[in-house]
Amino acid sequence: MNSTKGRNHGPIICQRRRKEETRDKSRRCRDRSRRSVEKRTSETLDEAAKKRRGWRATAESSALLQLKRGFTFTDELNTWIPETNYCIWEGVTCDDQWRHVISLNLSDKHINGTIHPSLFNLTSLRTLVFSNNVFFGKSISDYGWERLANLSILVLHNAGFVGKIPVGLSRLTKLTSLDLSISSFEFHNLSFTVKPTYLRNMSNLRDLYLDNVDLSAYGNEWCSALVNFTLPLEVLSMSNCSLFGVFPKKILQLRNLRYLDISNNPMLYGSLPDFSLDNNFGSLILSDTNFFGNLPNTIGNLMFLRNLILSSCQFSGRLPSSIGNLSKLVILDLSNNSKLHGPIPSSLFQLSELSILFLALSILVKPWITGNYNKARCTGGYVKDVVGDRPHECKARAGGVGRGLEAQGTGTRCKVLVDAQDAEEGHRVLGN
Known part of the structure; x- marks a missing residue:
């Protein structure tokens, strides 16, 4: 006979329910407590972030104002006023979230004076442009460039700087465009006095402008450096740089290269390679160099070419008829190549875009x-x-x-x- 038969289980069930209710209440309390802690933590983090943004804003505004104080002509920077929003100052661009200065473009502002080291406190800079200013007699800073680790575009074209180009620029490993060129043909105000091996650090470099920069110290090593470090070059402009030696054909065969100017380097030798169809050349400027040999028949593969300037070289032979395939050609200059001979291909004069043609002292038969x-x-x-x-x-x-x-x-x-x-x-x- 079951001894539990007829026993009253009510009190036991009530006890179990009370225990469950107690556990649920305790769990709800813990959840509320955790959410409260998370909220306070979040608010603390937000406050810390706001303080960081405020500190950053103060630091970057201060850096810009110090930079301005180094200039002796600042009429075009009249928006740079303390206690105002520096992100809308002339030439300044900030990112939207953190208000970091990411671009400083002070081109054509007639600025002279010196560049204050506070420039290197703008560590979020991606673009820095000082072109067409008047820093006459001033050198480019030797130190601080390593702090601009995010810089991708540096343009100091025709800014008046003189002296040696600092090795510190080699630490700008994210550079995609570097322009140190000078407009003046007569004077080499800037010079590289170190080997161009620093280019190995610039594996992202696409545009390189060094016109009228003195490269004579290692003028025979620059070309091989450009090839050996396999840069993804699209623009290479090195006119009147005192380059010498043999210019590698591999550079002329870079698929992405669309602009090449190595003119006015009379001690530079080379010849044109066979050009493939998958090229992007828009301008090829080799004037006043010692390039020699025949113009290859594959020159007709340069389907995007608009400017072909080969004056004052040592080219020889006949003009290939394939030159008539250059349907986008606007300027053709073959003047002062006394070894060129033979008739001018009639197809050349069917090019509808051709507007300027120079053949002086080149074609020695009646065309x-x-x-x-x-x-x-x-x-x-x-x-x-x-x-x-x-x-x-x-x-x-x-x-x-x-x-x-x-x-x-x-x-x-x-x-x-x-x-x-x-x-x-x-x-x-x-x-x-």
Whole structure:
């Protein structure tokens, strides 16, 4: 017989329910307590973040004002006023969240004086531009560049700086564009006096402008450095830099390269490679160098080319007919290449975009210049004849032997025969 039969279980059930209610109440209390702690912690963090932002704002505003005090001409920085929003000051750009200064563009402000070291307290800078100012006689700071670790664009073009370019720039490993070029052709105010091995740290560099910067100390090593460090170059401008030695063909075959100017380096040698179809050249400027050899037939693969300037070189042979494939060509300068010979390909004058053509002292046979021009000028050649499909609609005015001719028509097809053997300066054709 079951001894528990008929026993009253009510008190036991009530006790269990009270225990469960107690546990639930305790759990709710713990949850409320945890949420309260989390809220206080969050508020504390927010306050700390606000304090950090406020401190940062004070630090960056102070750095900018110190920078301004180093300038002796600041009329164009009249918005730089203490206790105002520095993010809307002239030339200053901040990010939206933290109000860090990420861009400082002070180009064309007629600024002179000195650059205060406080510049290097703007550690969030991505873009720094001081181009076209008048820091005459001042050198670029040697120290502090390592603090601008986020800098990707540095433009000091034509700012008036002199002296040695600091090695500290090599610490700017995120640079994509570096412009230290100078407009003056006569003076080398800036110079590199260290080996260009620092380029190995600039693996992101796409645009490099060093025109009129003196590279003579290691002028024969720059070209190999540009190849060996496999930079993703799109623009390489090194005119009048005292480069010398052999210019590597590999640079001319970089797929991303769209602008190359190494002109006015008379001790620089090289020849043109075969060009592939997957190139992006828009401008190729090799004038006043010692480039030599034939123009390759594959030059017709430069389908995006607008400017081809090869004057005062040592090119030889005939002009390839494929040059007529350069449908976007605007300027062609082959002047002063006395070893070039043979006829000018007629396809050259069917290029609708071609507006400037220089062939002085290059083509040594009688070329026919054919084109549909409403106005054309051929200068420096000895004009022998002008004919047209309907000559009475084509007027010609001679300027004398060696002076050229101006022909105006009414849309008719005119041919101008120029005897380049009698020319002292060759000829130029300017289209509409």
